[in-house]
Each structure stands twice: as structure tokens, then as C-alpha cells.
Amino acid sequence: MTLVRVASEPGSPGRENEDFAAASASVMVVIDGAGSPEGLESGCRHSVAWYARNLCGLLLTSAADQNVTLADALATSIERVNALHSGTCDLGHPGSPSATVAVARVLGDDVEHLVLADAVLVLDRVDGRAEVVTDTRLADVVAKLDEPGGLPPLGPDGRSAGLRRRVEELAAHRNQPGGFWVASADPQAAEHALTGTTAVADLAAVALLSDGASRLADRFHLLDWRALLQVLHEDGPAELIARTRAAERTDPHGSRWPRGKASDDASAVYRSFSKNL
Numbered sequence: 001m002t003l004v005r006v007a008s009e010p011g012s013p014g015r016e017n018e019d020f021a022a023a024s025a026s027v028m029v030v031i032d033g034a035g036s037p038e039g040l041e042s043g044c045r046h047s048v049a050w051y052a053r054n055l056c057g058l059l060l061t062s063a064a065d066q067n068v069t070l071a072d073a074l075a076t077s078i079e080r081v082n083a084l085h086s087g088t089c090d091l092g093h094p095g096s097p098s099a100t101v102a103v104a105r106v107l108g109d110d111v112e113h114l115v116l117a118d119a120v121l122v123l124d125r126v127d128g129r130a131e132v133v134t135d136t137r138l139a140d141v142v143a144k145l146d147e148p149g150g151l152p153p154l155g156p157d158g159r160s161a162g163l164r165r166r167v168e169e170l171a172a173h174r175n176q177p178g179g180f181w182v183a184s185a186d187p188q189a190a191e192h193a194l195t196g197t198t199a200v201a202d203l204a205a206v207a208l209l210s211d212g213a214s215r216l217a218d219r220f221h222l223l224d225w226r227a228l229l230q231v232l233h234e235d236g237p238a239e240l241i242a243r244t245r246a247a248e249r250t251d252p253h254g255s256r257w258p259r260g261k262a263s264d265d266a267s268a269v270y271r272s273f274s275k276n277l
């Protein structure tokens with residue numbers, strides 16, 4: 001019996017969730033959409049959530065074809081989303097919606113994975129190791145841009161002028177050699193994703209997380225990866241997100257853990273391969 005659990009929640013109640021997560025019998029996908037801050041032009045009349053859910057659905061479908069690689073499935077999905085709005089929107093605009101991607105696919109005796117930008121995939125190995133796959137190129141660019149003192153303090157709603165300037169600076173490095181790669185209008189970004197294959201026999205579980213759901217481990221350091229996997233195994237993705245929200249509430253202004261948004265959209269997909277479930 002295969003058990004896949006999925007949870008996805010907006011950063012705050014009433015805001016549109018710009019993450020999208022879904023799973024089929026063989027494919028698991030987490031998408032984390034990003035766009036221009038309010039008040040900046042994007043060239044696209046659709047919402048970031050629209051972009052995220054269409055990319056997720058098309059990727060779930062494309063990756064189900066076992067004859068294509070995950071990178072090719074992602075490239076095809078990016079092209080298909082482009083086709084949905086190339087007639088109404090300026091896809092060459094630097095503010096066009098983009099997304100980070102994590103995909104895992106069970107194919108025969110193997111689990112294949114693909115990670116693009118700062119989504120996180122964790123391979124829970126039967127030997128006890130937690131192997132984290134995430135693309136640091138976005139963080140590397142941010143580190144280069146950071147002035148001494150790091151990110152500016154959060155504004156009342158997490159969208160200070162400093163943050164807006166940061167988004168504009170990042171756009172100049174997006175999908176450029178030497179910069180970082182995300183899913184947006186350019187299907188070639190898929191070639192720059194991190195990919196790998198692991199034997200099912202070597203895995204206890206696999207977890208796919210948007211960066212809003214990996215914070216307890218990689219930003220707040222309240223859990224190590226093994227403990228995070230334990231939460232997913234015992235209590236599931238919704239509990240991981242609930243614990244993340246509880247931690248964020250203890251630091252609403254980002255003074256202990258500097259971050260762009262007090263609470264981010266959070267998504268987790270967890271699949272266990274243990275035989276005794």
C-alpha cells in the first residue's frame with residue numbers, strides 16, 4: 001500500500017496561496033510561485049497562484065509519461081503554460097511569474113528527482129542518512145547582493161521598500177548564466193535543474209518542501225533534517241506546517257530569524273516506502 005500525504009497552506013489566512021502541491025500514484029510535485037511585489041508591473045494579467053497551479057498540473061501530467069526525463073517534462077510544462085497566456089501577456093517582461101520546482105517520480109525500482117531553485121527535496125535513506133537536495137544558486141546571488149546587516153527589517157506587511165528593491169535586483173540575475181534558474185517563460189531553465197536517481201530499496205521515504213515548509217530546519221534551525229522527517233512520518237505534512245506557523249508567531253518581526261515574509265506559503269508532500277505502513 002502506497003501512502004502519499006500532501007499539505008499546502010497560504011502564509012496568512014485570506015491571502016491567495018502561491019504554492020501548489022499535488023501527487024499521483026507515481027509523481028509528486030511541489031511548486032512555489034513568485035511574482036512582482038504589489039505596485040510593480042509584471043507584464044502578466046494572471047495571478048502568481050494561477051501560474052503555480054497550471055505549472056503543477058501540467059507537470060504532473062507530463063512527468064507521468066515514463067518515456068520523458070523529468071527535465072524534459074518540466075521544459076514541456078513551461079512551454080504549455082506559456083501557450084496558455086502568450087496571447088494576452090508579455091512573457092518577456094522581467095516581472096513575469098516564476099516558480100521553484102521539486103518533483104519526484106517512482107519509475108520501476110527507482111525514484112527520480114528534480115529540484116529547481118530553492119525548493120527542497122529530502123531523501124530519507126534506509127541507512128539513516130537524510131540527503132537534502134536544494135539549489136543554492138538563488139541564495140548565492142542573494143548573499144552577493146546583501147549589504148552588511150543582511151535583509152532590511154520587515155515592513156508592516158512584509159513588503160518594505162527594501163524588499164521591493166531586492167526583487168528588482170534579483171530579476172536581473174534570473175535565468176542568466178552565473179545567476180540562478182527558475183521556472184518562468186524560458187523552458188531552457190529545466191536543463192539547469194538538479195536531478196538524480198535513487199533505488200527505492202535504499203529509501204525509507206521522500207519529502208518535497210517549498211521553502212516556507214523547510215524553515216524549521218534550514219532557516220530557524222529548530223529541527224535537524226532527521227527530526228523534520230520524523231514529524232512528517234509520525235504526524236504528516238499538515239503538522240509540520242502547523243509547527244512552522246507556531247515558530248513564526250514567536251518572531252513576528254523577523255528579529256530572531258531575518259526573513260522576507262513573516263510567514264510564507266508552505267507546502268509539503270511526503271511519501272513513505274516502508275513496507276510496514
Ligand SMILES: [Zn+2]
Nearest residue numbers: 044046085089
Ligand atoms: Zn499571464
